[in-house]
Amino acid sequence: MASMANIVILDGYSLNPGDLNWEPIEVQGNVTIYDRTPQNLIVERCKDAEIVLTNKVPFSAETMDMLPRLRFIAVLATGYNIIDTKAARERGIVVSNIPSYSTPSVVQSTFSLLLAITNSVEHYTNQIVEEGRWTKCPDFCYWDTCLTELAGKRIAVYGMGSIGRRVAQVAMAFGMKVLTVSKKKVSELPSGVEIVGEDEFWQTADVVTLHCPLTPETKSLINAGRISTMKDGVIILNTSRGPVVDEQTIADALKSGKIRAFGTDVLTHEPASEDNPLLKAPHVFITPHIAWATFEARTRLMKILADNVRGYINGKPVNVVN
Secondary structure, rough: OOOOOOEEOOOOOOOOOOOOOOHHOOOEEEEEOOOOOOOOHHHHHOOOOOOOEEEEEEEEEHHHHHHOOOOOEEEEOOOOOOEHHHHHHHHEEEEEEEOOOOOHHHHHHHHHHHHHHHHOHHHHHHHHHHHHHOOOOOOOOOOOOOOOOOOOOOOEOOEEEEEEEEHHHHHHOOOOOOEEEOOOHHHHHHOOOOHHHHHHHHOOOOHHHOOOOOOOOOOOOOOOHHHHOOOOOOEEEEOOOHHHHHHHHHHHHHHHEEEEEEOOOOOOOOOOOOOOHHHOOOOOOEOOOOOOHHHHHHHHHHHHHHHHHHHOOOOOOOOEEO
């Protein structure tokens, strides 16, 4: 009988803080699990591993060169920019990711940010419960912010993958007009989505929502020049990757009022650095990279992860990205 593969999980806590079961992975090899792994311990912990599972622990060409037994890297996420996939391919290392597992959860999070901005639910709850504003109000209703109806507003969806397409469908259910600059054919998009030119996309949107991978082309996609072409009072949402926006530019535009509000689940450096300009900017709505992390989404991730490992062990790797 062939010996079982050595499998190392480098940062398993974010996927499974204790409410899931590693058994689907453990039955496939000799598994060692670490909640977190600092950069200086990657090689030591992986030196005997044929299979490595990583969420955010990076693998460079230099790191791979120090791990001659490594043959498979399973990324516990959809994005895989933490891996030098070209170097992995050159060294005969297969890299897989987890596609489409989080779509419903990220879509839900996108609209939770948008509705937090337009309806100010937390703001009013705090004022009622902690400050008694409604109790002291002479009228039957009380508000001190701009309340906005989504119906009829123009939402520009940048990125028409599985998440972007679903965001478009939900936006239309709210009665919004959906724009995109996708290279896909109209027949490949949800019915009702309008493909427009770059100028119309950026200049006419009431809401811009980002659902694209981080690439050299999308890094700092939202920058000072881009914002200057947008409508005054635009709302910008980012549930893709932090560096897709220039955070200092966003902060400046929020202070000037050019941007009404910015909702994001991701930052350039995570966890948030204390000097991040967004932390002191007005009208910022930040969640700590949790759009993917519902129990249901993580359950799907674990199943796909197990399938990825099983596929590699059986000589038929799936969800390969290199």
